Amino acid sequence: MDSLQLLLDGFATAATPINLVLALIGVTVGTAVGVLPGIGPAMTVALLLPITYGLEPTGAMIMLAGILYGGMYGGSTNSILLNTPGESSSVVTAIEGNLMAKSGRAAQALATAAIGSFVAGTIGTLLVVFTAPVMTKFAISMGAPEYFAVILLAFICVTAVLGASRIRGFAALMIGLAIGLIGIDSTSGQSRLSFGIPQLGDGIDVVVVAVGIFALGEALWVAAHLRRKAAEVIPVGQPFMGKRDFQRSWKPWLRGTALGFPFGAVPAGGAEIPTFLSYILEKRLTKHPEEFGRGAIEGVAGPEAANNASAAGTFVPMLSLGLPTNATAAVMLAALTSYGIQPGPLLLQRETALVWGLLASLFIANTLLVVLNLPLAPLWAKLLRIPRPYLYAGILFFAAMGAYAVNGSPFDLILLLGLGLIGFGMRRFGIPVLPLIVGVIMGPLIELQGRRALQLASGSPRGLLGGVEVATGQFSLSLLACTVYVIIAIVLVWPLIYPLIKRQLPTPHIDAPTRQPTKTGGDNT
Amino acid sequence: MFNKIKLGIGMLTAGALLLTGCGATANQTEAGGSAGGSAQPLTGLRFMVPNTAGSGYDTTARAAAKVMDDIKATSNVEVFNLAGAGGTVGLSRVVSEKGSGKLLMMMGLGVVGAQYTNKTDAKLDQTTPIAKLIEESGAIVVAKDSPYTSIEQLVEAWKKDPKSMAVGGGSSPGGPDHLLPMQLADTVGVDPKQVNFISYDGGGDLLPAILGGKVAFAASGYGEFLDQVEAGQVRVLATSGAARVEAVKAPTLKESGIDLEFTNWRGVVAPPGISDGDKAALVSAVTAMHDSPEWKEVLTKNGWTDAFVTGDEYATYMAEQTKRVEDVLTTLGLA
């Protein structure tokens, strides 16, 4: 059937007054809950699910879509304003976003996040609509060797963000990897670094790590050095994005979307890796590299777009295979089940109106979010004018609340405190935070996929290069994995051969007009 | 001066608001005394789920709690989550609340395995078994273009070279999806140590591996695959329960000549050292729930198989299951 026609029908379903109101409620409530530190979109959807009981399925799904996007937006808001990311995919946003907020550009950070999310969400949803079958095939073909190769590439890119002192950057990476090692090794079933404490058996959630190191660490650090002079209030600055902000943001938005969507559509992709890759990409491509580390708008625009594109991407496996690829999708599918609707590959055929209504409502929720929150961004930014003692006491309060609420256990608070002390130490000794987060997120992933790749090839190292075709029993190289390895090789070797190439190029003369003109500084002494 | 007036008004307003909200938690206080006959609904009952919201145990517990409240076997059951380490964090909590007749914990086969792989001090045999509620047959599945068309064929190929055939499951070692292929291996004569088990993070992570032809075959609860089976994407070679599963056109293992019966079951337990009266009250509340038409509806809606067993019978069942699991895990060096 014609996808476009179905989509338009979907809009007709979704745009009824009642459904619009439901979307509005969903977006508002989702944002309100998502703003709390430590409470990410998954938990927001799970918490607010009961509100949708009693609605009929289409209305409930529409409200859930609103809650989802609202929760995501709330999560980026608190990442930017309070440095307390609510989900692992907003951690990267916090890095540049909070720095922007601290230098009075909170409204711009929020605005670029909102618009970027809108752009990414819209493009992402369109891609879901029109490319689902192709993406699904691609998603199925990804296996352990491919994942391993991609994550390895991301790891290599870590070296780009080690910061001024490489030793300290690597140290941060090691600490992050160590934290990531805590827990039960899934392949062998043995506990590592849990010291007999059962709560550590599942490892430490990256959100707890981020909230502890970012928020708590900063609160402690500020406590140690609080300006006791005049109560300096952060200047609010311009309320809206300027033209230059737009010019610097639009390409990161598109690039972030391109990165985020495939990762979201692929089962083990997730949203953390694309946000991280987007950050590195933007740092590489920016015309203002000196701003990275002080609040560069590209560092918010790209990752936020990647984040939302990835969320849109998760709808591909969810709707075409009935496969939830993250906690939020799982909750939404559970909601469907509770209505007696079986998610699965036949969902599209069986519940056409529902699915297309859902997709249409994703567009609507997206639009509502931008329309509502863009004018509110300056208001949110005013939140930072609260006197310092209240601001940081509030951060501690909400961080503690979020950490406790996850499991109802004070143990998580002890963890939070410990991580806060580590964060304090890192700030004192100039150890960068980003490599640590990379270690926590990607360390376990790369180990898992690497060992799984070997297992799938019965222990042979060639498992990293490809897999055994079940139907034929033959081993075949993976095109994707090999391509990524080649890229890695180029990235590693490039810094070594580039100077050699440069030397080979004849020095430019005025009688060689075909050559590119070099910068003027080259020839002068 | 003016500030003090503002302060006073503020406090009065806050006080008034407080009073209106009073009592919201009152219904959660423990009522003293036992609730003997079926006429008295059990009050103050807490129902713990040792897993996160939205998980299988959580869904079952909340459904059960709702039915019990609806039929007035209980009054305002408080369901709460205490996730971690495959359910052993919850297990430790239950064991530590010795003597409390007002706590139930949802559990299942997964927790049996987890107590070994997590090496906890708290063990299930310390708890008071109340009742087994539901069970689900496991299924052995392959992708649609797999060369294996019957379970006999699969087993034969497996026996020849177990290491070359990767088995996927949605649990980590010790979990139900791991136990099924291991017990299967044991039964058909494959050394469990030779089994190439790949653990995936739940059905959602496992399915792409099956569809993408990454694993030779997979083991999980049959419910994971229903839609895929209907769509023709995966084939179920056999189910592991005592009776055939109607929704899936596949023989049982027993029918195929493999003497293994395996189900992933769920039940409830209570803390150790509770009084006989308390135990009887809990059993009767759960029995009332089971007998009610509301529960039958829940079973149908969720596709759960009724497998109700209480008290001592349940204790025997658990002990037998624990022994089986312990044997397999010891062979693998995980216990």
Add this chain to the structure above:
Amino acid sequence: MSSALAAAGESRRPLAEFIPSAFLALLGIILLVDAGTLSNNRTGVDPLGPRPAPILVGAISLVLAIALAVAVYRGDRAEAESGEDVDLSSSMDLKTVLLLIGVFLANIVLIDLLGWVISGGLLFYGSALALGSRHLIRDLCIAAALSLSTFYGFAIGLGVNLPAGILQGIL
């Protein structure tokens, strides 16, 4: 000018600068020791087992610890993080930090006993005071309002897991 900078550099006690190296070394040792407790369940199909990863990270941590110590010895000083609210020219106010940690610990100990409303409220109150707020009564009211509203809103309204503590039944 340069003498002031030199003085500022000197005022950083060099011993403190070795703390990161000590931490890294400790980390490395813990990782290696813990890896030793693992039985290397290496089957033919899983040639690595659970040990290589912690051993690798532990070994690199030890190497980095030494490298960092050497660098610090040779004069490499860390650049402490600055920010809007941070005034690096004065020395560290450890008293405030310890107060905050103390308040946080108090919350950890009291939260299950006294419930979120009291314990969380105290957390906010204590933190605000430790950070320099002088409005004793006003802060108490704000703290109470905050903890009550979050409790009602989240614990009762949305079912978030926050304890009522001794106020069970009253709230």
